[in-house]
Amino acid sequence: MTENRTPDSSRRSERSRRAIHDAALGLVGEVGYPKTTIEAIAARAGVGKQTIYRWWPSKAAVLLDAFVALGERTAGRAEGEPAPALPDTGDLAADLGTVLRATVDELNDPAFEAPTRALAAEGIVDPRLGAEFVEKLLAPSFELYAARLRAAQEAGQVRADADPRVALELLVGPVTHRWLLRTGPLTHDYADAIVDHVLRGLLPNP
Amino acid sequence: MTENRTPDSSRRSERSRRAIHDAALGLVGEVGYPKTTIEAIAARAGVGKQTIYRWWPSKAAVLLDAFVALGERTAGRAEGEPAPALPDTGDLAADLGTVLRATVDELNDPAFEAPTRALAAEGIVDPRLGAEFVEKLLAPSFELYAARLRAAQEAGQVRADADPRVALELLVGPVTHRWLLRTGPLTHDYADAIVDHVLRGLLPNP
Amino acid sequence: MTENRTPDSSRRSERSRRAIHDAALGLVGEVGYPKTTIEAIAARAGVGKQTIYRWWPSKAAVLLDAFVALGERTAGRAEGEPAPALPDTGDLAADLGTVLRATVDELNDPAFEAPTRALAAEGIVDPRLGAEFVEKLLAPSFELYAARLRAAQEAGQVRADADPRVALELLVGPVTHRWLLRTGPLTHDYADAIVDHVLRGLLPNP
Amino acid sequence: MTENRTPDSSRRSERSRRAIHDAALGLVGEVGYPKTTIEAIAARAGVGKQTIYRWWPSKAAVLLDAFVALGERTAGRAEGEPAPALPDTGDLAADLGTVLRATVDELNDPAFEAPTRALAAEGIVDPRLGAEFVEKLLAPSFELYAARLRAAQEAGQVRADADPRVALELLVGPVTHRWLLRTGPLTHDYADAIVDHVLRGLLPNP
């Protein structure tokens, strides 16, 4: 009965897509995620509601797309994807510290905070969106951590029997935990402390 | 004009309170949190909507209350609060492993999953609720971890310069991270791996 | 599944009812029936849409109610209904002529024309509404015609074997026909001609 | 800016025209007039929406065209126009009765009822369409009545001072009145009664 016709994406209006992205980000920044309605996005974008419903399944999906596109634009990259590499000075502790501090800074950046929290919250409840959130926003940087750890492992700076995925989560888990639950201040010192503790546990057995 | 009268809680109907708790938990279990509306809770509880609005500020607050009460009831405790202590067999790794595995089991329990995720999600976005969520549901067990770690520290099993709060987050952070973001299977093995890594980092300097 | 709860009319807001009537009539007069939307009625009446949907099944039903109430208010009568009697001067032709001319005037009154046409049109397509339209707006006056004709019949001015319902339709049918289909000018002369022809056919057999 | 170009009707696709007619009639029969949408007509006819908008001003106009074409096809006539004559047996009452009964039968034919009512309703509200409706569907038969009455008048069977247009409306008005308003059963007996009454009023003065 209800036909699930998928629209012809080759005829999609690029103008509308961009306008919707911008409107979504603008509104979330100005009035917050919960008060950002699809109706308002459409109105601000000068677009029919149907044009949103045609291409996205939910408000959160719109915002996720917009956010990803924003990240790419901000990073200067085109909508294709090569992401920059994690520094490798040879000093593992310093390298991880640098990046974890950067992560902390980003989480503390008020411009990013609102939409990121909103998307994380939606993703927690909606597995589909959660997977997309992780894949598009988190996975890339996770992979960089893992790569750097593997390099260190090969250089003998890290125990051979350590799983880089687990190590990665030991670094990132506490930080996001503190950020999400607001159980304490999210500072560079905290990032350093995490790196310090974790690396102690990863040292090769003497 | 509109007086903001705070209701007289001594006249509060215990019957209604319980009915609302039950209705909220039932609905969240059956239709999920987003489709659980205040109107539906009121209807199922056989209660006027105003009775909910009188005593709770939001749907999430209702669920949080209901969930806390459920936890207490399940644990056999009265609505007062003494929480059981964390085991201390002298073997720190074993003790932490036991408890972290229990946490993993609870997070995997389908009955608890839906409401916990919903509350976590709301808490991420709403700081007030987040604080209450942490305070009522997480803080108690966090405190137990911290106590056990302090005991181990005093016994010389853990470096004197380690911060128990940080150590705690090293244990709990990765687990909740994996649970919230669904980045991997949440198993006993994973709990053990976390404990193993973290304790290595906490050993007294040789 | 879909509960058909009927609202409690004793709690109905009289204020809203009147405001909706006025808004409906105002809008139909100003922008015409097809461009009068339920949304606009609600907005102009300062009322939630649901309040309209709660009490009326359709836009046409709203207008019909409003129109009936208007008719009663205009006629000075309260919302109860005793309708005035048709004159009986003894001269049947004169009496019928008077009333049919009045009907013609009413049909030509621009204030009444738009809503009446709209309601008639809806009634033609929707039997339920049509019945209500006839019952509430037309039947009362029809009954007066019939009564006057019966009186004439008893006075021997009309054939005993004539059916007053049919006679009534002979008078009223051509007038409404011409009005609805705009097949010719709707004048007093036309009314007189109709009365003349019809009465010839109703004279007692010589 | 937007030119109001009138399309070149010589290049019009006959195939599409017929398909649109058929789709319109089919849909009105199946789902009723209000639920028959231009979009649905286009889809069923395998035609672009623009093709409809190019050639017709409104849904009602499409249906009217389709209905007229259907009537002509049904009557076996080509799309040109000669309409059959009304019988003249010399017995005016019998002749009019025959035709009025035929009219009654047509109005009672369920296949014709839905579209006719829909068109009549639209015509009541939209004068332009109303005129077309009368002109294309009603006027031809009206003219036949008028012709027959004129013949009778010349034969001295009808008063010389009677206006055939009025006489015609005396016959047709009550029937359509009853049909449109559903104020009573539309039977052959009713048709006969109307003819009887009307002819009494048309007899030459003794």
Place this chain on the structure above:
DNA sequence: ACATAATCGAGACGGTACGTCAGGTCTTTTT
């Protein structure tokens, strides 16, 4: 023991947004 006052169940109300539908315009590609 009873009056008094608050809570309670119920649900109508003014609103906001939802997700859907169709209208009528426009563009792209095919015939």
Place this chain on the structure above:
DNA sequence: AAAAAGACCTGACGTACCGTCTCGATTATGT
């Protein structure tokens, strides 16, 4: 040049809930 296809903006639909509000009908003290 007209046609099939269908994306687009627009705007109304009817529904679902929101949070507020009034209405009797219970309570539940505190004099």
